[in-house]
Amino acid sequence: MEKGNLHRWVEQLDTGMKYKRGLGIESTAHTFGVSVVDERGTILSNVKEVYKPPPGKGIHPREASRHHAEKAPKLIGDALKAASLTIDDMDFIAYSAGPGLGPCLRVGATLARALSVYYHKPIIPVHHGVGHIELGCLLTGSSDPVVLLLSGGHTMILVSGIRSWVVFGETLDLTLGQLIDQFGRAIGYSSPAGPSIERLARDGKKYVTLPYVVKGNDLSFSGMLTSIKKELSRPYADLAFSLQETAFAMVAEVSERALALTGKRELLVVGGVAANARLSEMLNHVADRQGAAIKPIPIAFAGDCGAQIAWPGVLYNKAGISARAEDAFVNQSWRIDRVSVPWRS
Amino acid sequence: MEKLIKRGAEADILLGWWGPLRAVYKVRRAKPYMVTELDLKLRKARTIREASVMPHARKAGANTPYIFYVGIRTFTIVMQYIEGPTMKEVLDDKPVLAAVLGRTLSRLHSAGIIHGDPNTANFILSDANRLWYTVDFGLSFFSSELEDIAVDIHIVKEMLAAQHKRVFQEAFNHFLTGYSETAGQHGLTQILKKLNEIERRGRYGRQFVD
Numbered sequence: 296m297e298k299g300n301l302h303r304w305v306e307q308l309d310t311g312m313k314y315k316r317g318l319g320i321e322s323t324a325h326t327f328g329v330s331v332v333d334e335r336g337t338i339l340s341n342v343k344e345v346y347k348p349p350p351g352k353g354i355h356p357r358e359a360s361r362h363h364a365e366k367a368p369k370l371i372g373d374a375l376k377a378a379s380l381t382i383d384d385m386d387f388i389a390y391s392a393g394p395g396l397g398p399c400l401r402v403g404a405t406l407a408r409a410l411s412v413y414y415h416k417p418i419i420p421v422h423h424g425v426g427h428i429e430l431g432c433l434l435t436g437s438s439d440p441v442v443l444l445l446s447g448g449h450t451m452i453l454v455s456g457i458r459s460w461v462v463f464g465e466t467l468d469l470t471l472g473q474l475i476d477q478f479g480r481a482i483g484y485s486s487p488a489g490p491s492i493e494r495l496a497r498d499g500k501k502y503v504t505l506p507y508v509v510k511g512n513d514l515s516f517s518g519m520l521t522s523i524k525k526e527l528s529r530p531y532a533d534l535a536f537s538l539q540e541t542a543f544a545m546v547a548e549v550s551e552r553a554l555a556l557t558g559k560r561e562l563l564v565v566g567g568v569a570a571n572a573r574l575s576e577m578l579n580h581v582a583d584r585q586g587a588a589i590k591p592i593p594i595a596f597a598g599d600c601g602a603q604i605a606w607p608g609v610l611y612n613k614a615g616i617s618a619r620a621e622d623a624f625v626n627q628s629w630r631i632d633r634v635s636v637p638w639r640s
Numbered sequence: 641m642e643k644l645i646k647r648g649a650e651a652d653i654l655l656g657w658w659g660p661l662r663a664v665y666k667v668r669r670a671k672p673y674m675v676t677e678l679d680l681k682l683r684k685a686r687t688i689r690e691a692s693v694m695p696h697a698r699k700a701g702a703n704t705p706y707i708f709y710v711g712i713r714t715f716t717i718v719m720q721y722i723e724g725p726t727m728k729e730v731l732d733d734k735p736v737l738a739a740v741l742g743r744t745l746s747r748l749h750s751a752g753i754i755h756g757d758p759n760t761a762n763f764i765l766s767d768a769n770r771l772w773y774t775v776d777f778g779l780s781f782f783s784s785e786l787e788d789i790a791v792d793i794h795i796v797k798e799m800l801a802a803q804h805k806r807v808f809q810e811a812f813n814h815f816l817t818g819y820s821e822t823a824g825q826h827g828l829t830q831i832l833k834k835l836n837e838i839e840r841r842g843r844y845g846r847q848f849v850d
Contacts, residue, residue: 463802511795551649580673
């Protein structure tokens, strides 16, 4: 018996109970991730493989799904092994049901359905964005934050509503991730281009004026993309710098508005773009000015991962919610404010 | 001396005097996290915008505070102090007040003014004369485009859903009723059609409009 297993066995003996736990499968876009999380919120394992498109290209959904299908069996095995558990120990199978790229989502969903039916486990569809938020709350100990959700497909500010997350403000067109990726692609980087653009921006000196569009609590980035594509004769470093400064300032302003208007005292930043150091610096200022605490999520969990699916799985499982395997579909354009989140009031 | 009464996202609001009159000093201070060029450009543009739109808004039938002084170089506007509760504080108990918001906004829109930030915190019920005042025109602009009008309505809807979640549906209905009094049923229908289009746009467009 491995040490981890023995330790857990002794622990269970101590408390006289078995903690419920489940498997989470994330496959919305470039990441295929698998994780086992128990009901106390202990992440027992979290493994992933990331599909990397060729330089200057975006994610090709078919190629990404092929990548996921190839890696999936081994990753599921790895996740269980790392947790020193078997599939029989799982109390549920959770998967990312959307939003995302159809072919990628279907890899995760198909696997989840197969495991669920074959091993008689409840199946739980999880919204990718809700996953980011709930995992963020778990890891940072936030209780009632203003959430800034900056994943590839989302640029949103949210607050908790009645059994749901409510959009406080969002982009009206492109997301911040799309803006960065599409600019990155135009100058020869592959998606996700965030880290490359961030490095490039550090050498930028001259600020190029770009459209700054804030409408109430909403944002618009499409004008910025159009105008930066017309400036490609300038040094790329200056452009990357100006893009970050303008786009992040817009995000910072609406975050500050959300804090000022709601009076909430926590700002939780989740999603892949949360890893950007310049953005964090700006948001730190914002939180400071509004007397709020910024809750940075550990870098390892900022991007897509299985734990963001497994943890909401735990919460749904506790609430007694699961789907029938024949209804466990994917929804490529599932809106976050239409997701039932029974543990939020 | 002026006293800080509110720190918004965009400006500090100070309470002081202008001669014998109570006055609000709205000061757009430098944001240390922004690149200087952008910061200066935004503060200047918004100060000028706010000061120039407010008198037009009053002519259009929305009460706005009187402006006493505008400092372009200090990014300061000194204006009449309106004392009283904001709609944000009272709407949850009295959702019918959203009709006032609707009426005011449609008056502005029909005069070609987009408020840009129609938040319930920007409507104040004056203790002195029991009239509703509209403030904070920093994001406002002149336009009669259906698109701009519909975005203004979208902001109202989103704001009511997020900040007045318990009375959202009722308040939004009152808002639409109030709005149609000036805009007419036909005008409202056109706008709602555009609103639907806007909400379907973007990454994960709303599938239904409630």
